Amino acid sequence: MRDMNKKNRNGLTEKEFLDRYVPGDYERPSNTVDMLLFTVDDVPIEGKDPNKALKILLIKRGDHPYMGCWAVPGGFVNINEGLSSACYRELKEETNVENVYFEQLKTFGDDVNRDPRMRVISVAYMALADKLSITPKAGDDADDAKWFTVKKRFISSKGFGIDKIDTYNILLTSDDGETKIGYLVTEKFEKNGVVTIKVPSYRLLEWSKEELAFDHIEEIDCALERLKNKIEYTPIAFSRLPKYFTLREAQKVFEAILNLEKPLTRANFRRKIKKMVVETEKEKITSGRPATCYTFNEDWQHTFLDE
Template sequence: MEERDLQNLSEKEFIEQYQQTEKDKYEKPSITTDMVIFTIDTEKVSDKRKKAEKELQLLLIQRGGHPYKGDWALAGGFMGIDEDVDTAVQRELKEETGVDGVYAEQLYTWSAVNRDPRMRIVSVSYLALVDQEKLPPLRAGDDADDVRWFTVKDRVVDSWDEQSGSTIRRTEEIELELTSGEITVSATIERVTVTEGANTKTAVKVTKQDGIAFDHAEIILYSLERLRGKVNYTNIAFNLVGEEFTLPDLQQVYEVILGRNLNKVQFRRHVEDMVLDTGRELRTGAYRPSKLYKYNAAWVHNQLK
């Protein structure tokens, strides 16, 4: 039936006719979800005079089947035809790791043509922050051989600028390293940012990877940098502390995410409206008692006024 004839039908007739003759004309990519779950781990210390350090960690699963069998990947999988992506990401997370009910927000859609060797697959990535103490013990399930928390480290190992007229091309070589016990996986990523007048475009390419499946090194780096951006203007970091916390602990969470030390006075000024004094104190080892605070739930509403 010609397009003009289809448009002369009622909507119900049009849908019925379309499903019979038109909908199979187009190739259909599969949809998957990938969840980037960060947490903060506090090292266990036996010396009470030593302050426990914190590490930013990422949840990865070891693939039990091809492709990338034995490599490490983000939790996720295929969306069912009868579910939306939000439902799919939670279902896959529970099936692969045993973790249930994690709040996550959509981050980005990854659609490079050859990102998966099996077929044309588009993936929707999610970013989540969780307090590790609130999670059940991890367990590998479904098609995962293992599931672990990996300590995240990234650094720019080289960068250079090239300028031609009003066009500036900046190239950065970034190393991403993820470590869990005796296991270390890594990737080298090249990021090229081209600025022409007021317009800026960025292209990212993984030039080397060891033990990381698919394009997940690129997804992890993008998520890490988005997290660093959001921590400066949102309340996202409070997902990584307990119901009650000290300001030094909260500051250390910010520092671990940002990868740099913060000025104590400036930090406390930054979060003063975001916290409430509980009137309680915490005593740890040989240190002086520290005041305990909780998140001020009214802070978000105050930002909207």
């Protein structure tokens, strides 16, 4: 049990220690929060039911550093402010978006020079929200706010084990088609004790006339991997479907979140989610034909037997 009267090696009680403590005597980093807000949106196809695409909300920075570059919304945490409170405040100030549930993604700070102003540690948050309920509008120090389709595409793989090197492209295209950003991702593998860890690096593609601010490409890459993992053990994909949906509609949402280049086979997909859905008597007309509707199985819980 805590004993506030216990003395330390210098003979001070906790109160005496705190009375003499001067925070300004120690160097300390600044803290920021970043918000990665994703959605799944329709991609119209003439004469057919729409496909789905994963999108992320980015803002255009209106001040130095990285003025004019696209970035994940975010900002500094006030001294008397909680992290989650700062998250929602900054999102509201920069994009006019609120009432979105976020979860912590990761803390970024291994690169001590990630912000040219000072030593900054960022806590990144992420959410998968309904685009129809969000009308972004630039504010505060943001000049613009746009939705970007985000795709991670496999390029090549060579080597084995810790000598393995995988390469990908991460491509971001704004809804109006005016802004396109591309990065080459190189994933190497290193031994960390008994564990092999993935170490990515990022390089702007030569054709890309725009770049992302700070290390936000790393944040986006990390969030894409988290989404792919969460779709396996949580019902997150069903949050982007209506209460009643066809299996084809569900498959398109899964494929968008998984960032797949080729569609899943229908049989494998249906086998994978059969415990997650319940068949109903409702039908929906898709591609000119009636299709059975399903709903999410509220009793479903992930087990390793599902894998």
